[in-house]
Amino acid sequence: MSARHLIAFAALGAVLAACETVPMSDFGPRGGGASASSAFRAEDFAWSARSGRGSIDGRVTYRRDGQAFDCTGSVALTPDTPYTRARFQTLYGSTDRAAIPEAVVRARTVPDPNADYRSFVRSTTCQNGRFEFSGLPDGDWFIITPVSAGGDRIVLMRHIGTRGGRVSVTL
Numbered sequence: 754m755s756a757r758h759l760i761a762f763a764a765l766g767a768v769l770a771a772c773e774t775v776p777m778s779d780f781g782p783r784g785g786g787a788s789a790s791s792a793f794r795a796e797d798f799a800w801s802a803r804s805g806r807g808s809i810d811g812r813v814t815y816r817r818d819g820q821a822f823d824c825t826g827s828v829a830l831t832p833d834t835p836y837t838r839a840r841f842q843t844l845y846g847s848t849d850r851a852a853i854p855e856a857v858v859r860a861r862t863v864p865d866p867n868a869d870y871r872s873f874v875r876s877t878t879c880q881n882g883r884f885e886f887s888g889l890p891d892g893d894w895f896i897i898t899p900v901s902a903g904g905d906r907i908v909l910m911r912h913i914g915t916r917g918g919r920v921s922v923t924l
Contacts, residue, residue: 791839793868801832801873805890807915812923813882815852815900815909822900822907824879830886831874833893833912839864841895845910848895855899855906889915898924 815822838848843863845851877884893914899906909924
């Protein structure tokens with residue numbers, strides 16, 4: 754076997770080793786018998802409408818090429834459901850974190866783009882690079898905010914979980 758084949762085989766092995774089955778959470782949409790389908794189902798969002806003791810203290814300190822970016826819009830907190838997970842994987846190429854030009858995100862097509870989950874999305878303002886959400890139930894969420902350094906906007910996305918306490922996050 755040539756060195757090129759050995760390198761390709763090792764790379765394939767590393768990729769397969771990185772594919773791990775993650776157990777379902779006891780909190781939020783992945784636990785409690787929620788749908789495994791990525792189709793929009795309002796009942797998958799029901800947990801997120803409750804109030805709780807969780808809160809998120811957020812800061813935006815995003816920098817690229819030595820340039821600091823500022824918040825340029827609202828910060829959205831979207832419940833993690835099978836639908837939003839599939840949607841954000843398509844829009845951002847990740848369900849963990851991303852920094853993607855807004856034009857790229859807007860150009861991507863998602864299945865069922867007319868599904869109206871907006872009533873489950875919480876929103877707040879970002880002032881002086883800080884934002885806060887409070888009264889959150891236990892669960893997993895996506896934080897999304899646009900930022901700019903004077904040119905085209907970048908959309909930041911980050912996955913976070915709340916479990917009855919204060920969580921700090923920096924984007």
